[in-house]
Amino acid sequence: MSETQYLAAKTIDEAVTAHSKANGSARFLAGGTDLLVQIKSGIKKPKLVIDIKKIVELNTIKEVSDNEFVVGASVSGANLNRNNKFTKLWPGVIEAFRLIGSEQIQGRASLGGNLCNGSPAGDSVPALIAAGCIAIIAGPDGKKEIPIENFHKGPGKTVLENGEMLVSLKFPKREINSSDAYLRMTPRTEMDIAVVGCGVNITLENNVCTAARVSLGAVAPTPLLIKDASDIMIGTDLNSDILDKVANLCIKACNPINDKRGTIDYRTKVAGVLLKRSVLIAIDRIKGN
Numbered sequence: 118m119s120e121t122q123y124l125a126a127k128t129i130d131e132a133v134t135a136h137s138k139a140n141g142s143a144r145f146l147a148g149g150t151d152l153l154v155q156i157k158s159g160i161k162k163p164k165l166v167i168d169i170k171k172i173v174e175l176n177t178i179k180e181v182s183d184n185e186f187v188v189g190a191s192v193s194g195a196n197l198n199r200n201n202k203f204t205k206l207w208p209g210v211i212e213a214f215r216l217i218g219s220e221q222i223q224g225r226a227s228l229g230g231n232l233c234n235g236s237p238a239g240d241s242v243p244a245l246i247a248a249g250c251i252a253i254i255a256g257p258d259g260k261k262e263i264p265i266e267n268f269h270k271g272p273g274k275t276v277l278e279n280g281e282m283l284v285s286l287k288f289p290k291r292e293i294n295s296s297d298a299y300l301r302m303t304p305r306t307e308m309d310i311a312v313v314g315c316g317v318n319i320t321l322e323n324n325v326c327t328a329a330r331v332s333l334g335a336v337a338p339t340p341l342l343i344k345d346a347s348d349i350m351i352g353t354d355l356n357s358d359i360l361d362k363v364a365n366l367c368i369k370a371c372n373p374i375n376d377k378r379g380t381i382d383y384r385t386k387v388a389g390v391l392l393k394r395s396v397l398i399a400i401d402r403i404k405g406n
């Protein structure tokens with residue numbers, strides 16, 4: 118049996134170079150709540166594990182200008198949750214992240230790990246897509262930026278190539294009169310994977326929606342930004358007729374699997390229900406209810 122080597126990288130360069138040289142046989146280690154389970158069960162057999170938790174930039178939450186945050190890829194759920202300003206600005210992202218596992222898992226699990234694991238059901242992903250978040254990636258050719266809705270290529274697959282590492286997540290400047298929400302449906306109330314996840318992010322001016330982003334998880338091979346559903350909300354007061362139309366567009370966009378945890382019909386129907394509920398929560402948050 119071949120041994121797995123361990124490297125605790127201190128800089129982005131060191132991590133990227135080591136990953137690149139390993140030619141596909143290395144894995145980055147953030148909280149390890151996915152990776153270590155996969156290694157233990159034999160699903161993944163990396164020759165090199167590169168610990169990235171010691172790289173300062175990956176473990177920092179920065180307010181780069183007023184109401185504009187960049188969150189390091191390895192920041193744990195527990196640490197993000199302790200940032201009062203971020204929590205106030207992005208309650209939907211926080212509630213999505215807080216659904217991941219338990220208190221113990223939250224102490225380790227990162228947004229970056231949730232994203233890079235590539236699961237279509239990762240809870241934080243629809244919330245990040247709805248937020249309009251951008252992935253900052255470092256690789257052998259330097260840094261690049263990709264919107265989160267373009268980050269996944271299929272179950273377990275992302276745009277990251279050999280040597281590329283997610284460095285941080287850039288959130289847009291939070292406008293006033295905006296808020297977000299995330300809801301998921303699971304067969305069990307705790308410690309389960311979403312059968313459907315729905316993230317919404319809206320702005321209201323004088324009760325009229327001026328910006329909207331809707332995202333669904335676990336209903337297709339990748340998490341989805343539902344562009345047409347988002348667009349028809351703009352210029353409306355989000356009344357129940359509009360929300361019916363938005364829900365129908367969400368339902369149309371679904372292309373889920375049938376499995377023991379939810380049928381195609383069930384997942385599709387639930388997507389419409391979660392959409393309406395998430396929008397109402399975001400509206401309440403904007404109005405301070």
Ligand SMILES: Cc1cc2nc3c(=O)[nH]c(=O)nc-3n(C[C@H](O)[C@H](O)[C@H](O)COP(=O)(O)OP(=O)(O)OC[C@H]3O[C@@H](n4cnc5c(N)ncnc54)[C@H](O)[C@@H]3O)c2cc1C
Nearest residue numbers: 145147148149150151152218226227230231233239240283
């Ligand atoms: C008991 C339990 C309950 C869970 N419940 C949920 C749940 O309810 N919802 C949910 O969505 N998930 C859940 N998970 C899965 C897991 O906790 C999350 O996906 C978590 O966010 C992963 O983060 P991590 O930092 O531990 O990632 P890791 O395990 O360290 O990494 C995950 C993957 O991403 C790669 N990676 C990590 N960081 C980077 C980076 N910066 N750049 C490139 N690649 C990177 C790793 O190589 C690995 O392939 C659960 C896991 C457990 C064990």
